[in-house]
Amino acid sequence: MPDPLTQRLLPWLVAVGFFMQTLDTTILNTALPAMAYSLHEPPLRMQSVVVAYMLTVALLIPASGWLADRFGTRCVFMAAIVLFSLGSLLCALSATLQQLVAARVVQGVGGALLLPVGRLAILRAFPKHQLLQVLSFVTVPGLIGPLIGPALGGWLVEVASWHWVFLVNLPVGIIGGFATWRFMPALVGERARFDWPGFILFGAGMVLVSLALQGLGEHALPLASSLVLLFAGLAAMAGYWLHAARSPAPLFHRDLFRIQTYAIGALGNLFARLGSGAMPFMTPLFLQVGLGFSPSRAGLFMVPTVLGAMLAKVLVGVVIPRWGYRHVLVGNTLLLGLSIASFALSGPYTPDGLLLLQLAVFGVVNSVQFSAMNTLALGDLGPDTASSGNSLLSVVMQLSMSLGVAAAAALLAGFSRQGIAPNPQHVVTAFQSTYACVGLLSMLAAFIFLQLRQADGDRHPVPLDATDT
Known part of the structure; x- marks a missing residue:
């Protein structure tokens, strides 16, 4: 001591x-x-x-x-x-x-x-x-x-x-x-x-797939090279799955996905965070490159998002015990996607007050989503799965946010190339189209949370101390 x-x-x-x-x-x-x-x-x-x-x-x-x-x-x-x-x-x-x-x-x-x-x-x-x-x-x-x-x-x-x-x-x-x-x-x-073979296989698969998707989305690599990286990454992931089945102490236990709340919470994290992970990257760029804000003004406009997230810490402890994880996560995932897509309606003539309100609402909905997903995933883990499950969930969070940034950048690049001339209005339109697509991607995660039973998570109705990052 x-x-x-x-x-x-x-x-x-x-x-x-x-x-x-x-x-x-x-x-x-x-x-x-x-x-x-x-x-x-x-x-x-x-x-x-x-x-x-x-x-x-x-x-x-x-x-x-x-x-x-x-x-x-x-x-x-x-x-x-x-x-x-x-x-x-x-x-x-x-x-x-x-x-x-x-x-x-x-x-x-x-x-x-x-x-x-x-x-x-x-x-x-x-x-x-x-x-x-x-x-x-x-x-x-x-x-x-x-x-x-x-x-x-x-x-x-x-x-x-x-x-x-x-x-x-x-x-x-x-x-x-x-x-x-x-x-x-x-x-x-x-x-x-330590499971070094599993670590190498899992890490190689994660990095190779990420590089391949980024190369395909932005045309940063030749198509053949991107496809080689993609299949190599998928092969490494498959190799890890087979390795985990026979290893006495794998990096992540496959049994984790036999726990329904963990499986749904982890997969929901992977897809719902695609949009959430893209927002901190896209929005400061949108405010400065699209709307012409100064760096300091753009930074101040991000404050309502954090204040909204703080408010949600109180809100989430009320809504989940009342409506349950299934209703909250399905409904909030749809709200999350809509709040992201709403920025497709924002432009140079949007009042500052409305833009600040949009950012605050996104902060509230986003924080509720994170807290609910994390608590759902971790709540039913036992002493033998808690460490492995928490570690894998942290990896999923980081991976999903990186994929969200890469996806948003690829969409921005694609919509930017469709314009005839790189004028300011065309840049704004590219951002608006990207917000709409990213919002739709986030909403699709609601299908994952629909697989929850109404009673799932009842043993831990009040959110645990799960961070948003």
Whole structure:
């Protein structure tokens, strides 16, 4: 058991790591147009900067627990902060889009370890009766980061340059690194055997399929190359499925999908988050490139989305016990798609008040969706499936959001190419068409939640402490 001083400071340390991660995921989107102009790239082709980070996080989440058990929480958390800070510095020094994408991969390696290892240290350092209070404290920065991130990113672009979007992480990283070395306990778990073959097969399949879909959607790769990547990725996924059937300790248990609420919750996450994942990427671009907003104004317009998400934390605890998971998820999925598609009606003459209202409504509906899906998926897991199920759900979330960004970028590119001339109205029309398509994709996830029985989830009617990220 750590000493009293360490127990007092450890939650602050993990909270700082969580803040770094959530701030980075939101501060970047507002700066994408300025980054594109600086790097001489089209603003609508900057999705690789976002996708590279998300895919890296999704790839490494399954290994985070094993690394902490093998090398100790202090060493791994320190490595996470160092890699995240180093990646931030390399991002700021990047002179080309390719360099920036490579630096985002380095940053993603650190980001993939920050939150899982920090939570693990909390779970091992505190008695069970204190965990809820401590974990609730740690998740508060997860709300503060998205609240200030877009506005801070826009302000930094205007008063300095886009490089400061990444450089702002360095002082926090230096302080966090020193505090980690001083106060993070070196907790080592049982050195369980890690499923390296499964990890390689699953990771290869996930990355190859993502690259293939991005290549097909944007014509960034020749058709033959994209098809080769797609079939290679599907073969790797099939190989993992067969491997998991005979492995005594697979990376993810196939038995997870015999739990109906988990299977529906995970698959619903995969498809519903396609639209939700695209919105933080598309909307700052739409406001700046389509509607001509300044970076700081675009960032401020994203604040109602976060405030709406905070309001939903109260709302979701009321609606689910009253109507049940089936009705809430089917209805809310349709509302989510409609709220995304409603931006197809927005344009240069849309009143600011109406646009702010649209963003706030999206924040409420989106947060209700996440909380309900996550709680449904995790609520019926037992002690033998909780760790594997939570890890797989986190991977699904990151993968779905990266696919959503790639899909939105491909749609934007496709609709942009259909225009005769690249005039401002044509850009707005391309965004409007993309919003309509992404909203429709999100609504289709309602068919998955229709498979729920009315009684599913009754054993955990009040949402668990499930994060939105």
